Amino acid sequence: MSNVQDAIVNAKDKLPNVTPTPPGFHPEASVHELKSRLLWGEPGLSIIDVRDHDAYNQCRIRGAMNMPMDRLPGGAEFSLQKDRDIYVYGANSGDTSQAVQMLREAGFRRVAELKGGLEAWREIDGPLEGVDSMDDPGPDAYNVFARLQAFNEEKAKEKRMK
Known part of the structure; x- marks a missing residue:
């Protein structure tokens, strides 16, 4: 990451929670960070599951490739x-x-290890899909206000864990 990008990420992380902002990108990411970004509705990210195809079909983070x-x-x-x-x-x-x-090594510049993987994702009730998951998005899944509230709650949890 460049010095400018580092400075922006650090500044975003220190901003008061007046206006919700999505968390910055970190090379070692917590499941809270990823969940917050997804709740924020950020389309500019990909989730890669490197387990075998059978494990992937059984259960995975929703939207993972x-x-x-x-x-x-x-x-x-x-x-x-x-x-x-x-x-x-x-x-x-x-x-x-x-x-x-x-x-x-292949030249991808913004790759993060999701710390704790699928188990940590389950612990925070992250959305799942696959044969073993019966995850219902809930009645507020498409309500912008409810999503912003959920985002703020996740940010508060993340801050308490630091």
Whole structure:
């Protein structure tokens, strides 16, 4: 990340919560950060699940793309821009780190390890999809005011955890 981008991210993280702003990008991202960005409605990110196809079909973070380790980095180079924000999770932290390293070596500049992976995502009730998940988005899923409230609640939780 450039010095200017670092300064912007640091400034955003320190701003008072007068007007909600999405969290900045960090190379090691918490599940709260990703969930906040999704609640904010940011379209400029991708989530990559590097587990095998069967595990992906059973349960995954809603909206995640399946790109098993043996398809990296070629699959990403074919379908993603090099400057896109990418969040990666695997079956364990070792797989996640290895996949992130492969993508960075292939020239992807904004790749984040999703700390805790799918288990941490489940702990914060992040939206899931797949055979094993029966996730209902709820009645307020398309209500902008409710989404902003949920975003602010997630930011407050994240601040308490720091």
